[in-house]
Amino acid sequence: MQEFEVAEFKSEFIPLELLSNSDLRYLDNISISQKKFTLTPHEKESLFEVHNTYYAGVIELSKIRLYFGSKVETDLIYMLHYLRREEDFFIDPNKEINLQEGDIFFDFIGKLFLRELDELSKKGLLRNYLHQEELQSFVRGSIDFSKQWKNNITHNGKLCCRWDELTYDSLENQLILQAIRHIIPEIIHDEETRFELQQHFVQLLDLEISLTDLGPGECDRVVFSRMNESYVKIMPWVRIILERCFIRSESKGKAKGYNFLVNMNQLFEDLVTEVAQKVILHKYRDYSVIPQETIENLVIEKTIDIRPDILLQNRHTKEHEYIMDAKYKYSADNSNYYQMIAYSIAIPSAKKGMMIFPESERELLKCVTVQDPYRSDGREVKILCESIPLMYGDKITFRQYKKNLEERMDQIFGELIESKVEDNLYKHSQDRENHPQSHLQKSFRGEL
Secondary structure, three states, X not given: OEEEEEEOOOEEEEEHHHOOHHHHHXXXXXXXXXXXXXXXXXXXOOEEEEEEOOEEEEEEOOOEEEEEEOOOOOOHHHHHHHXXXXXXXXXXXXXXXXXXXXXXXXXXXXXXXXXXXXXXXXXXXXXXXXXXXXXXXXXXXXXXXXXXXXXXXXXXXXXXXXXXXXXOOXXXXXXXXXXXXXXXXXXOOOHHHXXXXXXXXXXXXXXXXXXXXXXHHHHHHOOOOOOOXXXXXXXXXXXXXXXXXXXXXXXXXOOEEEEEEEEHHHHHHHHHHHHHHHHHHHOOOOEEEEEOOOEOOOOOOOOOOEOOOEEEEEOOOOXXXXXXXXOOOOOOOOHHHHHHHHHHHHOOOOOEEEEEEEHHHHHHOOOEEEEOOOOOOOOEEEEEEEEEOOOOOOOOOHHHHHHHHHHHHHHHHHXXXXXXXXXXOOOOOOOHHHOXXXXXXXXXXXXX
């Protein structure tokens, strides 16, 4: 099978003879409906141009395999564990492919499934009325007199009762329980996700939800309405799990995966947000992470709002003291800085701002100091820039990958937050020389 790599914001020209009509329809459908890339026939030659935007992943066709590559070196499969939104991810469970990293894909699917399950649990599980008919020694509900007449002939002294019982044992909940049952043994790296799914499994059994052998076709029986609309987001993951998409093959070193594409901009933002939340929770307990807080006070008409990726709020004063923004790509036109300047002016309590980039952008970064022109007290806000590695080597485990990210984020918070916290739960495994600070940490009144 011939392979082509389509880098971010680059094009690759595919010979027409390598594309069947079904391949072209398949690519065209993804291009139009998903808007992940563009597919354009070449004007003069028998070629098709595939132009990537900011997506990474694999699309395998009948004769070729397209690798949509990220602009930075990443452990993409590990990064997928931090993805939060389904709309930033395309997966085709009907197109199975061999994938070297497929053995950890189910860990990733399990993580997304768990997030939706947690959200569903917060909203409350669906309960339906189930019609029951049973012989009782006392009146329950109403008596079925037609059956009671036949029952009296046997002289057993019991009543034929019928009633509606409110129960959690609905088709939707049965499908979720079956999906949890299938995915738990498939998760081999992410112990935290496996443990939390096991807890959900026990809780659903305690609610007397039936554990029945349901297949993916049963998902078609679920009809959404106002009563069960909270299940809309979780059901696609239930179907994927029940279809066993990402099952490991028996061949050692190979595994099964499916065609997929992921938005790298959003994935990087999700990674930074989740790692930051974990580090703040365990070490900087005077602060809480506020993701995507809407700020409207810059525009009187309230028609334009801004949303920093992360605000660090002081738990005692309730003030937003630090601003963080994840930037997957460095902009040479300084638009990244203009955005942070707007944040610093819009948030009067801000002490510092921090932009976090992938490690590959490190040499381009510079730090500046913003002077608020609307205040007479000479308030200044330093905007720092830091980078975070997205790959730590081929042999690393997922647990070590998470640990390394958290250690690096801890170093970044050490530069951002003014007060030092002694009880450091994150021991640096690498020397500071691995992450030189030099000019990156010396804020200056730079010229944008």
